[in-house]
Amino acid sequence: MTERVDVHLDALTGLNAGMNARESVSCGSASGDNTFYLETFGCQMNAHDSEKVAGVLLGRGYRQVETIDAARLVLYNTCSIREKAAQKIYSRLGAYQKYPGDEKIIGVLGCLAQQEGEDIFERSPWVRLVCGSASYSKLPDLIEELERGNRRVMGLDKDTDATFETEITRRDNPFRAYLTIIEGCDKACSYCVVPFTRGPERSRSSASVLEETRRLADAGYSEIQLLGQTVNSYRDSSPRRMSFAELLVEVAAVPGIRRVRFTTSHPRDFGRDIVEAIDAVPGLCDHIHLPVQSGSTRVLRSMLRTYTREEYLEKIAMIREARRPISVTSDIIVGFPGETDEDVEETLSLLDVAQYDGVYAFQYSPRPNTSAQHMPDAIPEEEKGRRLARVLDRQREIQIVRNEALVGETFEVLVDGASRRAGQWAGHSSSNRILNFTSPQPGLLGQYVQVRVTRSAPNSLVGEHVV
Ligand code: SF4
Secondary structure, three states: OOOOOOOOOOOOOOOOOOOOOOOOOOOOOOOOOOOOEEEEEEOHHHHHHHHHHHHHHHHHHHEEEEOOOOEEEEEEEEEOHHHHHHHHHHHHHHHHOOOOOOOOOEEEEEEHHHHHHHHHHHOOOEEEEEOOOHHHHHHHHHHHHHHHOOEEEEOOOOOOOOOOOOOOOOOOOOOOEEEEEEEEEOOOOOOOOHHHHHHOOOOOOHHHHHHHHHHHOOOOEEEEEEHHHHHOOOOOOOOOOOHHHHHHHHHHHHOOOEEEEEEEEOHHHHHHHHHHHHHHOOOOOEEOOOOOOOHHHHHHHHHOOOOOOOHHHHHHHHOOOOOOOEEEEEEEEOOOOOOHHHHHHHHHHHHHHHOOOOEEEEEOOOOOOOOOOOOOOOOHHHHHHHHHHHHHHHHHHHHHHHHOOOOOEEEEEEEEEOOOOOEEEEEEOOOOOOOEEEEEOOOOOOOEEEEEEEEEEEOOOEEEEOO
């Protein structure tokens, strides 16, 4: 699998069936131009935050446009997990020098906003709005202040006691709905900005999660993806005190819901009850994303990951013991300060043992407000690149073999993409594999179909519709 830097909104942006955005109620802009452009960088949490931000703006009478040129309000929902991601956003912001005066309102949302705060105004003086994710509920008021003539506004709360939820989330994917169940993170991985940018963990009550699931099912969604930075650290705040596994089972039982996914799981909080739930309930997808980050216990200690290589592999063994095969994917960081050649070998050997179906691998980059920022023994960039290539090569070999073994198998696929070529479709299996396939039937978008695999590639499968 290739290096993941940006994860933009699903390719289905623009297919509006099933969206639950409320009709416009008022015009939000004093200038009369109520257009906004919103671009998202980073993880699925950010993608879902953007859906909520879009919903709030649409509810205030704003109109979303597809190009920067057509927009008065230009918003970037940013990621700062790696230095590259932050640099990319600053280079985007640099382009606004060409717009005279106040022709556009430029806003920076998300993790970079939370991390850099008013320094963004220094570096990019044409930016007028800086707002972190804990302050999104105040976004309409902040924009109103700008429209009233305030030059610059900021929303940088560190913590809110409730997650930011809105009735008018504008979901981009008409089939799969993201649903945040826990915000923030109480872990303290030494390389990670999330505890700083998103604050401490706050879980939604199971009642509100189930109520939103029912609403989503009524709106036509059949697949739900529960989100959280550490989704399986979920703690029900209601008197029912449901465990995460119990919540999974109840969400899957909502009439109309056919698939339930969840991401991202933290290995420390990953228990057998989750595997048992997947085994017992067919609606729970047979895919688990369980980031390991390194195969070396020494590096894991330095990363403050709170588990050893052996403990992690015990969790993998537990997943492999399930009655139905469960696909497992992971994240890996190479080039962490002090990482030796032996540590890299341990990561490579962990890949061999874990037999992941996909890996997102990255080069470490020091981030502000993290404890690893000033660690000694930094690895030179060139060497990080070599290590990354080794990890990706090894994983590619594993995926070639694993995917080849699937030729001849049949998967149920939710069709969520169509090629320009007639009869060519794409979709995801419950195990989150991408299948490109041919079918003699038209109008398959949003349907569940059976697809037999005829060919394999390292990152996807090719097949034909079993009619
Ligand atoms: S578990 Fe670690 S890597 Fe994940 S969000 Fe929390 S601090 Fe970051």
